[in-house]
Amino acid sequence: MKIFGHRGAAGLIAENTLESVEIALLHNVDGIEIDIHCCKTGELVVIHDETLDRTTNGKGNVKDYSLEDLKQYSTQEGYAIPTLDQVLDLIDGQCLLNIELKGKDTVIPTIKVLEKYIRNTNWEYNDFIISSFDHEQLFELKKSTSHFKIGVLTEKSVVEALPIAKKLDAFSIHPSIEILTRDQVDLAREVGFDVYVWTVNDKELIKKSKFWKVEGIITDFPNFVTEKRSI
Ligand code: G3P
Numbered sequence: 451m452k453i454f455g456h457r458g459a460a461g462l463i464a465e466n467t468l469e470s471v472e473i474a475l476l477h478n479v480d481g482i483e484i485d486i487h488c489c490k491t492g493e494l495v496v497i498h499d500e501t502l503d504r505t506t507n508g509k510g511n512v513k514d515y516s517l518e519d520l521k522q523y524s525t526q527e528g529y530a531i532p533t534l535d536q537v538l539d540l541i542d543g544q545c546l547l548n549i550e551l552k553g554k555d556t557v558i559p560t561i562k563v564l565e566k567y568i569r570n571t572n573w574e575y576n577d578f579i580i581s582s583f584d585h586e587q588l589f590e591l592k593k594s595t596s597h598f599k600i601g602v603l604t605e606k607s608v609v610e611a612l613p614i615a616k617k618l619d620a621f622s623i624h625p626s627i628e629i630l631t632r633d634q635v636d637l638a639r640e641v642g643f644d645v646y647v648w649t650v651n652d653k654e655l656i657k658k659s660k661f662w663k664v665e666g667i668i669t670d671f672p673n674f675v676t677e678k679r680s681i
Pocket residue numbers: 456483485498550581603624648668
């Protein structure tokens with residue numbers, strides 16, 4: 451079972467920051483999950499919400515700020531909002547990267563950035579899973595390139611995600627642990643999809659995920675999991 455740090459290591463340090471990614475790497479994760487949005491000048495920035503309000507000392511929509519403007523804001527702890535490029539530079543192909551397309555119109559800029567890195571650095575197509583709840587964006591991705599692994603995020607059920615995953619020729623289905631059942635894991639596997647479940651933060655849920663043989667969990671506490679891989 452692969453272990454992905456959620457938003458880096460969101461349970462240990464400010465989410466979706468370079469520091470968070472660094473902590474996840476220190477715990478030898480198999481992969482890291484991050485959320486991305488496009489800012490006003492077109493660069494991709496790593497932040498969960500549409501607005502700056504919850505996680506930084508700024509206010510308002512990410513898409514209304516230039517990258518230069520965003521640089522003046524930070525998390526409570528003083529950590530900057532990273533760009534996707536900075537995260538790619540930091541990880542440098544050391545682990546898998548699950549990029550969640552959170553903001554609108556992120557598909558084309560994401561492909562451009564990733565292909566630049568694949569051409570010029572240690573990164574390979576296989577290192578990425580691109581996921582989203584916004585299935586329209588996943589269809590746009592599929593139309594643009596067949597090289598990236600696609601993950602279908604669902605808050606409802608594997609059953610809801612299955613027909614979409616089939617049409618997308620997706621790699622994986624990403625359900626919430628809140629709604630997952632063993633039957634659903636089996637169902638996804640029968641049809642040939644990997645299951646990556648979020649957000650798995652306690653020992654019992656980790657055990658259950660392992661018992662159900664999901665391919666991966668996404669956790670806020672990569673430390674807890676990597677220290678106890680024997681669970
Ligand atoms: O990708 C899994 C998980 O991150 C989806 O929910 O709200 O944490 O982005 P959220």
